[in-house]
Amino acid sequence: MSTQSIKEQISGDYYTCRFEAGRSEDTLILNMGPQHPSTHGVLRIILELDGEYIVRAEPVLGYLHRMHEAMAENRTYLQYLPNMGRVDYLHALAWNWAYVGAVERLGGIAVPRRAEYIRVITCELNRLASHLLWWGAYLLDLGAFTPIMYAFDDRERILDMIQSVCGSRLTYSFFRPGGVAVDLTDDFLRAVGEFTHYMRGRLPMYKTLVTDNIILRKRCENVGELTLEMCRRYGATGPVLRGSGQPYDVRRAEPYGVYPALSFTIPSEAEGDAMARYRVRMDEMQQCLDILDQAIADIPDGAFLAKGAPKPRWKAPAGETYFAVEGARGKIGVHLFSDGSNTPYRCKLRAPGFSNLNCFAEMARGTLLSDAVSILGSLDLVIPEIDR
Numbered sequence: 312m313s314t315q316s317i318k319e320q321i322s323g324d325y326y327t328c329r330f331e332a333g334r335s336e337d338t339l340i341l342n343m344g345p346q347h348p349s350t351h352g353v354l355r356i357i358l359e360l361d362g363e364y365i366v367r368a369e370p371v372l373g374y375l376h377r378m379h380e381a382m383a384e385n386r387t388y389l390q391y392l393p394n395m396g397r398v399d400y401l402h403a404l405a406w407n408w409a410y411v412g413a414v415e416r417l418g419g420i421a422v423p424r425r426a427e428y429i430r431v432i433t434c435e436l437n438r439l440a441s442h443l444l445w446w447g448a449y450l451l452d453l454g455a456f457t458p459i460m461y462a463f464d465d466r467e468r469i470l471d472m473i474q475s476v477c478g479s480r481l482t483y484s485f486f487r488p489g490g491v492a493v494d495l496t497d498d499f500l501r502a503v504g505e506f507t508h509y510m511r512g513r514l515p516m517y518k519t520l521v522t523d524n525i526i527l528r529k530r531c532e533n534v535g536e537l538t539l540e541m542c543r544r545y546g547a548t549g550p551v552l553r554g555s556g557q558p559y560d561v562r563r564a565e566p567y568g569v570y571p572a573l574s575f576t577i578p579s580e581a582e583g584d585a586m587a588r589y590r591v592r593m594d595e596m597q598q599c600l601d602i603l604d605q606a607i608a609d610i611p612d613g614a615f616l617a618k619g620a621p622k623p624r625w626k627a628p629a630g631e632t633y634f635a636v637e638g639a640r641g642k643i644g645v646h647l648f649s650d651g652s653n654t655p656y657r658c659k660l661r662a663p664g665f666s667n668l669n670c671f672a673e674m675a676r677g678t679l680l681s682d683a684v685s686i687l688g689s690l691d692l693v694i695p696e697i698d699r
Contacts, residue, residue, distance in 0.1 A: 337361050341680075345374050349452045349684045352694025356671075356687075360680060368675040368683065370668055375698040383658035388414055388488065389623050391655070396482035398660065399696040401441040404434045405638035407486040412567060412634035413645040414488040417627050420620065425613040426490035427569045432503060432606045433473060433485060439510075439599045440469040441639035442592050449589075449688040450521060453530050458521055465513060472502055489620030500607045507600045514597060522593060531586035535674045535686035538583055546666035549641025550595065551690055554588035556581040561637035573605050585689035592691070626653045640664050640691055664690075664697040 338361050345355035353374035359367040379398055383391050395410045396403035408430055415422060447462030470480045476493055477485040485492050521527055537547070539555045552559055558577040562570040578594035580587035629651040635644040641663025648657040667690045674686055 338366055343683065345371075349687055350694065351448065351692060353698075354692070354694050356683070358675075358680070358683065363680050365675045365678055365680060365683060368672050370671060372694075372698045375694055377695075377699065379699045380658050380660055383655045385654060387623060387653045388621060388625060388627060388655065391658070392486075393482070393484040396479075396484050397695065398662065398699050399638065399640065399643075399664070399693050400481050401444055401693055402437055402639040403481070403483040404430075404437040404485060405636050405643055407483060408434060408568075409634055409636045409638075409643045409645045411486045411488045412636065413632055413647045414621070414627065416634050417630060417632040417647055417649055418488065418621065418625075419628075420489050421617055422490055423614040423617055424569070425494075425611050426615045426617075428606050428610040429491050429495050429615060430486060430568055431570065431573070432495065432500075432603060432610070433476065433491075435599045435602050435606070436469050436473055436503070437483070438639050439596055440466050440473070442596050442599075443469075445592065445639075445688075445691045446517070446521075449691075450527070452684050452688045453527065455521070455527070458517075461513075461517070461520075465510065468506055468509075472499065472506065475499060487616060487620060488625075490614070490616035492616075494615040495610075500610070503603055503607050507603050510596075510600055514593070517593070522590070527589075528586060530682075530685050531584065531589055531689065532582075533584050534678065534682050535585045535689055536583050537670055537674055541670060541673060545670045547641070547670055548663050548666065549638065549691075550588050550591040551641065551667045551670070553577065553579040554591045554689075555583040561635050561642050565635055567634070567636060569606075572609070573602055575602050575605075585685050588689040588691075624653050626651060627655075635661070638663060640693065640696070641667060660699060662696045662699060664692050664694075668692055668697055 338359050341358045341360055343356040343358055344350045345353045355371040355374065357369045357371060358365055379394050382394060392410060395406040398406050443462045443466040447459030450458040474480045476495060476499060477483045537551065537555050539557055542552045542555050542557065548559065556579055558579040560577045563577060575598045578591050578598065580590050627649040629649050631648045633644060633646045635642055642661065643663060644661030646659040647655055650656040671686060671690065675683055678686065
């Protein structure tokens with residue numbers, strides 16, 4: 312029986328799962344989630360299987376919705392900032408930056424150059440921490456336990472540094488319209504330099520232990536193939552897009568901060584499979600180290616917060632603006648509308664994971680059930696960001 316004929320026979324309400332095994336002779340319905348370790352959050356995927364092969368995969372959201380966009384409408388511009396750390400808790404500082412960047416563009420606020428360097432340093436450290444957690448958790452999903460121990464060992468070093476300036480280890484609220492909350496000390500910059508030196512010695516070990524491992528390669532190569540045309544249809548960005556051969560990165564395509572003054576490359580792989588997305592993220596960790604070394608060497612003296620930065624009851628000029636940054640999962644965008652009051656009239660958040668997840672239904676079709684976990688993990692999904 313063809314995939315198309317199977318689909319034509321199936322009817323009903325997918326979201327309340329009014330399917331029954333046996334509606335078609337050759338297929339059954341399997342719920343993956345909403346509580347499943349490999350989804351890394353409360354995500355439900357309805358799978359229709361023909362034996363071990365996936366005929367249809369349908370992600371179902373809504374179990375974790377917290378109305379972040381609606382909450383912006385009854386908070387002042389500064390009160391809303393902590394929400395950003397709760398959208399994507401693994402790269403919270405990128406969301407911090409997207410939001411304050413939109414506020415700054417809306418209000419015409421200039422940012423001191425030292426503050427821009429501080430943003431780069433802390434944001435790239437946070438990107439490294441996010442990629443390390445993805446690396447360890449992905450391999451755990453595929454059955455390898457040891458790598459997550461190494462990943463969390465290295466990630467703890469980063470969290471210790473970030474905590475010393477942000478006061479938190481996960482959901483940061485460090486950036487401010489006009490700069491950052493506190494300045495970086497010489498000791499902090501020295502610790503970053505020591506960490507980048509240490510981490511450069513760890514990445515070759517990661518490659519030997521995991522990347523070149525034949526078991527990982529068999530689970531990832533030629534699995535979850537995603538064409539560039541599919542990426543464009545679904546709006547995929549970040550490592551998912553770069554793993555399909557398109558070296559698009561907001562830091563280069565729509566420059567912000569002091570990234571134009573820094574030298575780094577945009578890793579990409581042409582294969583478009585799970586292994587390509589894996590390699591892109593591993594290469595990005597190396598680029599993070601290069602960016603950090605340049606930033607701590609070039610950081611200038613000066614203020615960390617602009618004079619006249621917005622106060623708690625600050626009113627934005629009427630109008631609208633959009634600001635985008637490159638997060639660990641792709642392009643983060645904040646679209647703000649102001650009616651001239653001290654609260655946003657409307658706030659629209661562009662979450663990269665939402666677009667990346669929507670590729671899954673098409674990618675998974677025709678693959679083995681065991682490959683679904685590998686494909687999901689290669690997308691690096693954070694469900695609170697998708698179901699915001």
